[in-house]
Amino acid sequence: MALVPQVIIRKARAILLRKVEYGDHDVVLTFLTPDKGKVSAFAKNAKKSVKRFSGVLELSTLLEIVTRQGKGLPYLEEASIISPYESIRTDYLRSAYAGYWSEVTIQWLEEEVPQERLFALFEAALGALNDTRRSPGGVSILFQVIFLDLAGFAPALAQCAGCGESLENPSGDRVLFDLDRGGLVCPGCRGEARHRMAISVGTLKQLRWVQDEGLEGAFRVRFSPMAEREALALLERFLPRHLGREPKSLSFLSKIRSM
Numbered sequence: 335m336a337l338v339p340q341v342i343i344r345k346a347r348a349i350l351l352r353k354v355e356y357g358d359h360d361v362v363l364t365f366l367t368p369d370k371g372k373v374s375a376f377a378k379n380a381k382k383s384v385k386r387f388s389g390v391l392e393l394s395t396l397l398e399i400v401t402r403q404g405k406g407l408p409y410l411e412e413a414s415i416i417s418p419y420e421s422i423r424t425d426y427l428r429s430a431y432a433g434y435w436s437e438v439t440i441q442w443l444e445e446e447v448p449q450e451r452l453f454a455l456f457e458a459a460l461g462a463l464n465d466t467r468r469s470p471g472g473v474s475i476l477f478q479v480i481f482l483d484l485a486g487f488a489p490a491l492a493q494c495a496g497c498g499e500s501l502e503n504p505s506g507d508r509v510l511f512d513l514d515r516g517g518l519v520c521p522g523c524r525g526e527a528r529h530r531m532a533i534s535v536g537t538l539k540q541l542r543w544v545q546d547e548g549l550e551g552a553f554r555v556r557f558s559p560m561a562e563r564e565a566l567a568l569l570e571r572f573l574p575r576h577l578g579r580e581p582k583s584l585s586f587l588s589k590i591r592s593m
Contacts, residue, residue, distance in 0.1 A: 342403040346370065347416065349456055350395050351436040355381070363391065363410060364440060365399065366456055371449035372440065375401050377410040390415055394422055394432035394460060419464040428463050430587040431474045435459065435481075437581040438573060442485055455480050455549055462553055471566050471591075472557045478569040479544045480552060487576045490517025491542050497523055508532045513572055529575075531568055537561040 348365035351372075356362050361380040365373050380387045387410075390397065396417040401408040422428045435456065443449065459477040462468055482488050492502050495517030501509065504518075512519045512527035518538075519527050540561050544552045557565065574580045 344401050348397050348399045350393055368450045368453040371447040372443040372445055374407055375410040376407040419460055421464045421466050427590050428470045430590045431470045434583045434587050435477055437583040441577050452484055471562045475565045476552050478573055494520040507535055533564045537564040
């Protein structure tokens with residue numbers, strides 16, 4: 335008697351990171367989920383199925399999805415919106431920031447590795463980005479600092495990345511950050527820093543505070559305009575450097591921001 339293949343059905347909370355058209359009617363989707371991390375799914379007839387997917391499969395949306403395991407990619411059977419984040423959808427700058435986060439997340443993650451902390455970060459960041467009272471750049475700083483910590487690339491902000499000397503209380507009003515070594519450098523190690531950036535001590539203190547607070551408390555912080563400019567300039571150079579690739583979405587974000 336032939337065995338009937340077991341059909342595996344999974345339900346999950348998911349954030350839609352990427353959507354790629356496949357043929358005339360189908361779509362391949364990439365999601366971030368807590369229990370499986372980055373997962374891909376095949377949405378058959380998604381572009382013409384008004385009943386199942388119309389208005390649901392929008393990027394940077396929090397969904398509940400139901401998938402069925404196929405021979406290759408799982409098939410997306412159902413999707414319903416938990417949080418649409420309308421203010422992100424309708425704002426070019428906010429959606430550009432969300433697109434940048436999605437791309438760096440896709441670049442860094444392997445398929446199907448649990449990512450509960452990263453999922454919690456992404457959900458919190460989207461919620462903050464959706465709040466029009468908040469600066470999208472400030473929210474992006476929070477996302478990037480915590481993302482770097484989760485990825486194992488947290489910048490060294492309290493000691494010299496060259497010799498290890500404590501820089502907890504730096505002299506002067508500016509400090510030097512070595513992009514290659516991933517942290518501050520003392521006066522004695524500055525000559526070896528080929529790719530470096532200067533930031534104010536005020537910006538440094540705010541970045542340290544975000545690092546120390548982590549996901550639990552970081553989203554309470556607000557940045558001054560100068561601190562936001564400096565921190566974004568630093569993080570948007572540092573993060574791609576340590577991921578090993580410049581995200582295409584970062585160029586688009588820069589263009590939108592300059593308009």
